[in-house]
Amino acid sequence: MTTTAPTGLNPHLTDLAARLRAEIGEDAVITEPEERYAGDTAVRAEAGTEFLLVLPRDTAGVQATLRAAHETGTVVVPRGSGSGLSGGAVPSHGAIVLGLERLTAIREIDPLDEVAVVEAGVITADLSAALAPHGFFYAPDPASARLSSIGGNIATNAGGLHCAKYGVTRESVLALEAVLADGTLLRTGHRSIKGVTGLDLTQLLIGSEGTLAVVTAATVRIRPLPVARRTLLARFPSTTAAAAGVNAISLSPVRPAATELLDAATLHDIDANAGSRIAEGDTTILLIELDGYGVEEQTTDLTAALTVAGATLRVIEDETEAEHLWELRRSGRGSGAGGHRLGEDVAVPKSQLGAVFAELAEIGARHGVQTSAVAHAGDGNLHPSLALPSAPEDVPGQLPPAILAAADDLVRAAIDLGGTISGEHGIGTAKRGWLDLELPTPSRDLQRRLKDAFDPRHLLNPGKAL
Amino acid sequence: MTTTAPTGLNPHLTDLAARLRAEIGEDAVITEPEERYAGDTAVRAEAGTEFLLVLPRDTAGVQATLRAAHETGTVVVPRGSGSGLSGGAVPSHGAIVLGLERLTAIREIDPLDEVAVVEAGVITADLSAALAPHGFFYAPDPASARLSSIGGNIATNAGGLHCAKYGVTRESVLALEAVLADGTLLRTGHRSIKGVTGLDLTQLLIGSEGTLAVVTAATVRIRPLPVARRTLLARFPSTTAAAAGVNAISLSPVRPAATELLDAATLHDIDANAGSRIAEGDTTILLIELDGYGVEEQTTDLTAALTVAGATLRVIEDETEAEHLWELRRSGRGSGAGGHRLGEDVAVPKSQLGAVFAELAEIGARHGVQTSAVAHAGDGNLHPSLALPSAPEDVPGQLPPAILAAADDLVRAAIDLGGTISGEHGIGTAKRGWLDLELPTPSRDLQRRLKDAFDPRHLLNPGKAL
Incomplete structure (x- = not known):
């Protein structure tokens, strides 16, 4: 067993490393972690952020790590697989990053x-x-x-x-x-x-x-598992028309398993990346999955509702083609431009989808930013993409100010439409600046008191979420 | 406006009554409430419990009431319509009972x-x-x-x-x-x-x-609203067989909207009360509702699964008959005996329904108590009835010790089977004695700290739930 301090780890973390090696095993304590542990999929820690990576194999190892952190007043940043998009698992300076990736039973x-x-x-x-x-x-x-x-x-x-x-x-x-x-x-x-x-x-x-x-x-x-599945591709002349299609679904008795909206820019981007041919001019798609009993009747009823709403419909009978379409959807994150891109996550009451798409276009025009979006339309959850090509004035590792300004306008627009600053990605570090927009003071105060009730010394993931 | 103290209301509550009459209106403050406000559907306050009833018309009135209570250190017992079964709305001595029944918009x-x-x-x-x-x-x-x-x-x-x-x-x-x-x-x-x-x-x-x-x-x-509904009546020779029927449903692809189990004693009780003829000897019923698309296919698949499990099935085509059956179910609370009855509420992992029915029978035999049960079988949520005829040694207003002992055994059996002390009725005052059975110490400690974070002076419904 070695307890030699690795380059750059402060004495406090070095001592902790030694203790945890003894308690939960040599291979669970990593003093020189791979680069990926310095952040998640969207946010990186600042250069020079020093942390100790601990990867216990079981719950007892997690307990030992937290006990050691508690006794020494060390901050702990829990980490899953690092696929987060809001910086929730980004290391704090001097922290233990507690990875759960080996608890895989x-x-x-x-x-x-x-x-x-x-x-x-x-x-x-x-x-x-x-x-x-x-x-x-x-x-x-x-x-x-x-x-x-x-x-x-x-x-x-x-x-x-x-x-x-x-x-x-x-x-x-x-x-x-x-x-x-x-x-x-x-x-x-x-x-x-x-x-x-x-x-x-x-x-x-x-x-x-x-x-x-x-x-x-x-x-x-x-x-x-559902007894049957059916994919429908409904094409609309515009995002406004597609949003009206979502309303038509709401007023129908059918509740699809998934209703995904992909706008024209996203479709063109998918085609460019995947070599597919899903885009058709300026049209927007609702990609719909029906499942369970009676998919034939569901298809009939939904076709009727969407046709009235102005859709051109195609029922995908071939399962391979359906799977391919869903793969394309999963890969689609809005158009990129080969430069800077910010993937956003806001949600609105679903009747406001048309309004938020209109806002998005206006925001793009105002800030000179390319916009596009996919949406979990059945939930009112929108993932807009805000993009700009690279430019000489770019600061390495930073998004251009125009993208940040556009994101700010977008989040505020979602709130004004009765929505939320994060539909599903979480607050992490990325969205803390907007918390006050959504949470009134009594709610913020209560959340702080709840945090104190669980973690009075504020050792668990400080600076995130709250 | 009168501020005269009614008979029996202490000066503290009399002052509060006067303040609240001025703030939220004469008719919102009731110093001599009807008897029903002294408890809920199952639990009554002790005789002589003094309380002030406040029935605001709006949220502002609720705020004014809580503000007054907070400033004067007065306990507040919130109350809905009083249909609770665990004593959550039972008045505390010296409390304001804050009824929400006029907020009906x-x-x-x-x-x-x-x-x-x-x-x-x-x-x-x-x-x-x-x-x-x-x-x-x-x-x-x-x-x-x-x-x-x-x-x-x-x-x-x-x-x-x-x-x-x-x-x-x-x-x-x-x-x-x-x-x-x-x-x-x-x-x-x-x-x-x-x-x-x-x-x-x-x-x-x-x-x-x-x-x-x-x-x-x-x-x-x-x-x-579902596009279609279908009621099935599946009859089994015993509760054990009916529990096996519930397992058969779990392994089928069908998920009924409702799966209600009624045992033989409950069925005979329903027939005696409603003049119906739903009981057949010792048989147990699963009353099942299918809904949504494809009810025909759902019926076919479920019939196959339940027939293999030993059920005799009847599909109720007539809607009036189906509605009548569901009415009978809603009225069914287990057999009564015309004396004392305690309606219980426990839940178990649903594969354990057969085991909990077996325990229930043993518990009844052990304590000489009549047992029967209805169950929301799809949830593993059981409402057993524990009953005894009246006897000379009865203490007025108290359940016989044998029923209380049987209830204690039943709750412990549910916990031993991996279940919970309350599926849906809540803890109120009735189940506080069993909280420690289910909640480990760290959980109890945290719940107390959360209570403190919301209500540091413990004015909101003290002595209930936690």
Whole structure:
């Protein structure tokens, strides 16, 4: 066992490294971590940020890490698979980055209780793959499902494509195993579908972005695979017309499993990247998945509603083609321009989709920024892309001011339309500046008091989310 | 305006009454309330419990009441329609009982956003009645839906018959308007379906039984009325066989809107009370509702699964007959014996339904108590009835010790089977003694700290739920 200080690690972290090596194993403590641990998919720590990476193999290792951090007053930044988009897992200077990626056991799959018990590091798509032979699936499916972990999904209350019908992560989590800031093990919730004993700590931890406790495992609801699926491609002359199509779906009795809106710029970008031919001039697409019983009747009713709304419809009978279209959708993040791009995440009451698209176009024109968007239209959740080509005045590692100004206008527009500053990516570090726009003072005050109740010394992910 | 002290009200409450009459109106302050305000449907306050009843007409009146209570250190007991079954709204001595029953506005129905904004005093069934002309309904439907209020449903996170498919109250609430202990107005949540900004105060308030804040209004999700409904009556030779039938449903691809189990004793009791003929010897029934698209295919698949499991099936084609059966179900609370009866509420992982029925029979035999049960079988939520005929040794107003002992055994059995002490009725005063069975110490400690964060002086519904 070596306890030699690596270059650049301060004595405090060096001592901690030695202690944790002794307690949870040599290979769990990494003093010179790979570059990727310095940030998530969107946000990087500042250069020179010093941190100790700890990757325990089990819940006991998480407890030991938090106990050591608590006793030494060390900040802890919990980390799932690092696929976050808001900086929730970005290291603080002098912190322990506590990675859950080695807690990958699917402890139990129980079709009779319709639950699975999974550790925080399980990759979301791996869970559904493990469930498929049993005839079940796990409903929450962020577009990042092949990268993101269950723990990260819980930390951000992740959404995805199927939420309007199946709910967000919150609706699929029954119970949690978590570790408090001082290393105490906490069990919340129940394995039964119903249960109303005490305050719902499970629900409070979901979406708390690692600021209250570190989730190590979850009991999640699983659902039977649908007996049938059907993909519809509805093409509209404009985003305004497509938004009217979303309203037509709301007034119909059909509730699609997914309703994804892709605007013209996004479609052209997908075609350019994937060699596909999905774009047609300025048209906008609603890509719709129906599932369950009666997909024929569902198709008939939805076709009627969307045709009246002005759509040109194509029912995709071929499953390979349908799968290909959904792959294209997952790859689509708006047009890029080969320079700078910011992927945003706002949500509005879904009747306001047309209005937010109109705002987006105006904002783009005002700031000279290229805009495009995909939307989980059934949820009113929009992922606009704000882009600019590279320019001589660019500051390395920074987005151009015009993109930042456009993002600010966009977030404010979403709030003005009755929406929220983050539909599903979380606040992290990226959106803290806008919190006051959405949360009134009494709410902010309460959230601070709740944080104190869980983590009085503010050692868990300080500077994030709240 | 009179400020004369009524007989029996202490000077503190008399002063408060005068202040509140001046602030929110003469008719909102009731010093000699009707008897029903002394308790809920199951639990009564002790004789001589003195309280002041305040019935504001609006949120401002609720704020004024809480402000006055806060300034004078007066305990406040929030009250919906009084249909609770666990004593959550039972007056404390010297308290203000703050009734929400006059906040009955449905402020908004918006089919395009799929939300309604309703005040706390709206009766649950009235909301669905108001939504029906728009082609929508409100999914949570406790059996008490014609009595209970939206605010009360939120306070207890009420369940009901359709939760396995549509979720409990928690899954249908997007945002809350609430008043904190000091009278501050709090707005939580969002109108969009998605939203992850900050800690989820909406979810924390749901199920908190009036101990954290007083909910005055809610933004709830509404859903399109199903295109079709179908009722199936599956008869099994025993509760064990019916529980196996529930497992067969879990392994099938069909998810009924409701799956209600009624045991033989319950069926005989229903027939005796309603003049119906639903009982057949010792048989147990699963009363099943299918809805949505493809009910024919759903019926075929479910019939196949249940027939293999040993059921005799009848598909109820006649809608009047189907409605009559559901009415009978709603009236069924287990056999009574014309003496003492305790209606219980426990939930277990649903594969354990057979085991909990077996325990129930043993417990009844052990204590000489008549047992029967209905169950929301799709949720594993059981409402056993524990009954005894009247006897000379009875103490007026008290349940016989044998019933209390049987209830204790039952709750412990549910916990041993991996279940919970309350599926949907809440803890109130009735179940506080069992809290420690279910909640480990770290969870209890945290819940106390959260209570302190909301209500540091413990003025909101003390002695309940936590």
